[in-house]
Amino acid sequence: MTQPDPEAIYRSVIACPGVSQMSQSPLDTNPYSPGQHLTGVKLLNDKVELHLIAKWGFNLVKLGNEVISCVKPLVYDKEIEVYIDDIELPGKGDV
Amino acid sequence: MSSPSRSTTSSSEEPTQSIPSSANSKVSPSKTNTNNSLVTDHGKTAISSSVVAKIAGIAAREIAGIHDLGKSGERTMGTIKSYLPNSLSTTSTTQGVDVEVGERQAAIDVDLVCDYGVSLVDLAQAVRQNIIQRVETMTGLEVTEVNVGIDDIYLGDDSGSDSSNQ
Numbered sequence: 051m052t053q054p055d056p057e058a059i060y061r062s063v064i065a066c067p068g069v070s071q072m073s074q075s076p077l078d079t080n081p082y083s084p085g086q087h088l089t090g091v092k093l094l095n096d097k098v099e100l101h102l103i104a105k106w107g108f109n110l111v112k113l114g115n116e117v118i119s120c121v122k123p124l125v126y127d128k129e130i131e132v133y134i135d136d137i138e139l140p141g142k143g144d145v
Numbered sequence: 146m147s148s149p150s151r152s153t154t155s156s157s158e159e160p161t162q163s164i165p166s167s168a169n170s171k172v173s174p175s176k177t178n179t180n181n182s183l184v185t186d187h188g189k190t191a192i193s194s195s196v197v198a199k200i201a202g203i204a205a206r207e208i209a210g211i212h213d214l215g216k217s218g219e220r221t222m223g224t225i226k227s228y229l230p231n232s233l234s235t236t237s238t239t240q241g242v243d244v245e246v247g248e249r250q251a252a253i254d255v256d257l258v259c260d261y262g263v264s265l266v267d268l269a270q271a272v273r274q275n276i277i278q279r280v281e282t283m284t285g286l287e288v289t290e291v292n293v294g295i296d297d298i299y300l301g302d303d304s305g306s307d308s309s310n311q
Contacts, residue, residue: 053218110272111181111285122187130188137196139203139238 054125056100060088061119063100068108069117073101073135097129106140157205160298183249183285192284194246198239201253201291203240204279208271212299216243216256251286258297269293 063069072090092099100121104113114132121130183190205214213220219240226237243254253276259268273291280288 058200108283109285111183111190111195112285114183114192115185118185118188118190132188132190133193134190134196135193137199139199 052126054093056060056088056091056093056130057097058099059121059124060091062124063090063102063117065122066113066117068105068113070103070105070138073103075106097131098125099131099133101133101135103136103138105138110134110137147304181285189248191248192246192286194244195239197244197246197251197253197280197284197286198242200280200283201244201255201276202238202240204244204276205255205257205272208268209259210268210277211272212260213259214256214257215258216241216296219256246286249287250289251280251284252286252290252292252293253280254292256294256296256300259295259301261298265295269295 053063064072066106071089074089092101092102098121100117102117114134117132118130178299183192202214205211213223215223223237223240241256245252255276257268257272259265272293276291277288280286
């Protein structure tokens with residue numbers, strides 16, 4: 051089975067309007083390729099987890115569904131789980 | 146003075162019960178196919194409790210008559226932090242807000258300090274309505290309950306800010 055390309059997934063998610071940035075805990079590293087650190091994308095056996103920080107003012111349900119539809123062609127048959135870990139506050143970014 | 150404020154607070158000051166996981170499985174299959182659902186055929190969206198807490202905190206502060214959020218200990222810490230330089234100088238948006246977030250539902254507790262002279266019943270109702278409206282609109286989560294606790298009343302000057310001493 052063809053493996054999804056994590057970098058393509060990352061670029062696809064970050065390009066969605068309403069996505070501020072990807073999020074990741076400091077202990078969670080994904081060294082998918084040398085010299086590269088893709089935050090917020092986890093490729094597991096049966097699913098792909100995407101952790102992100104949303105911009106203020108977007109409907110988070112629609113944002114999640116939009117991210118899923120953007121990423122869907124890139125993950126083959128794997129399930130997609132979008133985790134909105136935080137939200138950027140209006141005017142001053144994350145607190 | 147403190148007795149009217151007590152009578153308007155929600156009866157449940159205890160921590161919100163966690164949302165039973167069985168509630169998540171009861172949603173009808175047709176709901177999972179809509180574009181406005183957190184769980185779709187292609188994947189699911191999970192919203193962190195900190196996101197809901199920030200939205201609820203901002204929604205509560207939008208109501209006129211709210212002086213501050215949080216219990217006395219939290220507000221004291223917030224005041225101390227406000228004297229610290231830049232990065233910690235902003236009051237936390239989530240101060241005074243406790244949330245329990247499940248896959249499809251959320252329960253919110255909020256503690257308020259209100260201004261003197263406003264109707265506490267109306268204020269609590271307005272805060273509850275605004276939090277429910279904002280959280281449900283922005284996150285798609287069903288808000289099962291919003292427990293409003295009115296912790297103190299602000300009398301306009303520092304000496305009178307703690308009504309319990311008078």
